[in-house]
Amino acid sequence: MDTSxxxxxxxxxxxxxxxxxxxxxxxxxxxxxxxxxxxxxEEEERLPREIFEKAGQNGLVGIAMPEKYGGQGLSxxxxxxxxxxxxxxxxxxxxxxxxxxxxxxxHIVAFASEDQIxxxxxxxxxxxxxxxxxxxxxxxxxxxxxxxxVATPKDDGNWEITGHKMFITQGRTADVLVVxxxxxxxxxxxxxxxxxxVEKSQVEGIRKIPxxxxxxxxxxxxxxxxxxxxxxxxxxxxxxxxxxxxDKGRIGVAAMAAGIAQASLDIALRFSLERHQFGRQIAxxxxxxxxxxxxxxxxxxxxxxxxxxxxxxxxxxKTIKESxxxxxxSSEAATxxxxxxxxxxxxxxxxxxxxxxxxLRDAKICEIGEGTSEIQRIVISRNILKxxxxxxxxx
Numbered sequence: 530m531d532t533s534x535x536x537x538x539x540x541x542x543x544x545x546x547x548x549x550x551x552x553x554x555x556x557x558x559x560x561x562x563x564x565x566x567x568x569x570x571e572e573e574e575r576l577p578r579e580i581f582e583k584a585g586q587n588g589l590v591g592i593a594m595p596e597k598y599g600g601q602g603l604s605x606x607x608x609x610x611x612x613x614x615x616x617x618x619x620x621x622x623x624x625x626x627x628x629x630x631x632x633x634x635x636h637i638v639a640f641a642s643e644d645q646i647x648x649x650x651x652x653x654x655x656x657x658x659x660x661x662x663x664x665x666x667x668x669x670x671x672x673x674x675x676x677x678x679v680a681t682p683k684d685d686g687n688w689e690i691t692g693h694k695m696f697i698t699q700g701r702t703a704d705v706l707v708v709x710x711x712x713x714x715x716x717x718x719x720x721x722x723x724x725x726x727v728e729k730s731q732v733e734g735i736r737k738i739p740x741x742x743x744x745x746x747x748x749x750x751x752x753x754x755x756x757x758x759x760x761x762x763x764x765x766x767x768x769x770x771x772x773x774x775x776d777k778g779r780i781g782v783a784a785m786a787a788g789i790a791q792a793s794l795d796i797a798l799r800f801s802l803e804r805h806q807f808g809r810q811i812a813x814x815x816x817x818x819x820x821x822x823x824x825x826x827x828x829x830x831x832x833x834x835x836x837x838x839x840x841x842x843x844x845x846x847k848t849i850k851e852s853x854x855x856x857x858x859s860s861e862a863a864t865x866x867x868x869x870x871x872x873x874x875x876x877x878x879x880x881x882x883x884x885x886x887x888x889l890r891d892a893k894i895c896e897i898g899e900g901t902s903e904i905q906r907i908v909i910s911r912n913i914l915k916x917x918x919x920x921x922x923x924x
Contacts, residue, residue, distance in 0.1 A: 540610055543836055548607040551588065555611045558587050559618040567619045570745040571887060574737070576621060578659070578702070581629075585656015589615075589626055591634050598638065598646060599654040605777060606839040609784040613835075616788020617795075620891040621745035623788060624898075627781035628698045629653065632774055633660030636707045636724065640762035640770050649705050649726055661703035663694040663727075663751065664771060671904045673709070673768055674720050680710035680758060688758045690725060693751075696898075700749030701734030708758065709767050722767035723760060731756035742890030772849075777842060778899050779852040783835045783859035786895040787828065790859075790866040793888045794824045797870035800877070811873070820869045827866060831859035850912040857905035860895035867892050 541549060562583055570576055584590055592608040594600025601607075608630060615623035637650040637660075652658040669675035678692020690710050694700065706727045713721040735750040762770060801812035801821065811817050838851040867889040871878035878885045896902045 540832075540836075543606055543840070544604070544610065545607075548603050548610075551592075551601060551603060551607060552610055552614065554587065555589065555614050558584075558589070559614060563615075563618045563622055567745075567884075570619070570621065574744045575747070576625065576745050580622060581625070581659050582656040584622075584626055585654060590629055590656060591638075591650075591654035592630055594630075594634060594638055594650075594654060598651050600638075604839070605780065605842040606836060609780050609835055609839045612781050612784040613788040613791070616785040617792040618788075619745070620785060620789050620888070621743050623785045624743055624746050624894070625699055627778070627785055628662060629660050631778040631781050632662035633703070633705075633707060635774055635777065636662060636770065637726065637761065639774065640724065640766075641726070645726060645759065645761065653705070658704035659699055659702055661697055661699045661706045661749075663697045663700060663706050663708045665696045666692065666694055671900055673722050676709065676711050676720055676722065678708070678710040678753065680712050680723060680725060682712075688725060688760060690727065690731075690753045690756045690758045692753050694753070695750040696738065697749045697751055699747050700732070700751045701737065702747055702749075703732075704729050706732060707761060708753065708756075709771065710758075712764055715765070721765045722771075723764050724762055724767040724770055725758035726761050727753065727756050727758045731758070741893060742887070743894050744890075775899055776848050776852040779856040779905075780835060780838050780842065780848070782895050782899050783831065783838075783852075783855040786856075786859040786863035786892060787831045787835060789888050789892045789895070790824070790828050790831065790863040793863075793867045793870035793885050794821075794828060796878075796883060796885055797821065797824065797873040800874045804874075817873055820873055824866045824869055827862040831855075831862050834858055850909055853900075853905040853908040853912075856895070856899070857902055857909065860892070861902060863892040863895055864889070 588601045591600030592603055592611055593605050596602040612623050612627045615626060634650050634653045638646055653660045666676055680688045680690045682688055690708060708725045708727045709722055710725060711720045712723040715721050733752040735752055738748045738750055740748050801817050802810055804811045834855040838848045838855045841848045841851055871885045871889055874883060874885055877883055
């Protein structure tokens with residue numbers, strides 16, 4: 530029994546026929562190019578460059594990017610469902626491609642000059658290059674005022690950057706990076722943040738950070754020493770650009786979490802129907818049924834929140850709150866679903882013979898990356914209080 534067939538077509542009402550065809554292609558790509566290698570990539574703690582080349586060649590980089598740049602020109606909803614599908618098969622691949630789509634390529638296409646797009650985004654979209662996005666530092670993450678990386682203008686119109694970045698997805702292997710750096714002080718006496726494009730030759734790779742989950746993904750620590758850089762967009766607009774991109778990126782993280790949860794639930798469903806104890810399949814026991822019901826309920830809720838945020842983005846609406854809600858709920862639900870799935874599968878689920886233990890480890894990053902759950906709660910509360918205040922003032 531293939532439990533994945535239980536969800537076939539459930540999202541058809543939210544996408545076009547062309548997008549449905551593309552998602553079928555993504556599913557086939559996962560089965561042929563990812564599934565046979567996932568266990569080895571996890572053991573080796575690395576993803577081969579070839580998988581990103583093939584992903585680009587199959588349209589998995591630049592999913593929502595304009596066709597004139599080689600992208601698929603699809604909706605953010607289709608992007609989210611593609612990342613969800615990738616998350617079911619290999620969360621590490623899903624993580625890297627989600628980051629490259631919304632941040633690496635997304636930042637350049639959204640804010641760079643036409644010349645920069647042609648030179649730095651198009652090679653990523655085709656799969657020739659790998660991209661990365663570097664914001665986090667030892668003392669800076671969501672609080673960018675702790676940023677210590679500094680960019681200095683040069684006489685030729687370019688810049689030089691010196692600083693230390695960490696937790697950068699594909700930071701050491703990327704051919705081009707979007708790097709956030711300080712360029713002065715704002716009128717409110719906060720650090721002015723600008724975005725820059727930096728080529729691989731200017732980056733010193735320090736190490737691959739050992740992580741609890743997503744072990745095949747390269748989580749890097751890097752250093753820049755007087756690295757030559759090009760300003761990306763308007764000076765001082767880096768933080769505003771980043772926040773706009775993160776509204777899309779958080780939808781991608783939520784979708785990846787939903788994919789991980791779906792894969793774990795599929796395993797638990799199969800196991801509960803095949804495993805027999807006390808003369809009955811364990812699916813007959815109410816305690817197991819309750820766990821499965823909770824998993825299905827939370828996964829459906831996560832999917833609806835993701836689709837809501839993505840649909841709003843596709844209509845050109847701001848989704849500061851909606852993206853945060855989708856990411857917060859989906860990521861925490863994924864951890865709960867994976868944990869229940871492991872409990873259902875008991876000792877076998879805890880062993881490395883099943884993928885659930887890896888999915889449980891991989892799910893945790895969804896509660897941390899692109900803004901922790903604590904940050905999402907701050908974002909949500911600020912927005913609902915702002916809405917409530919505006920409603921009171923309008924009375």
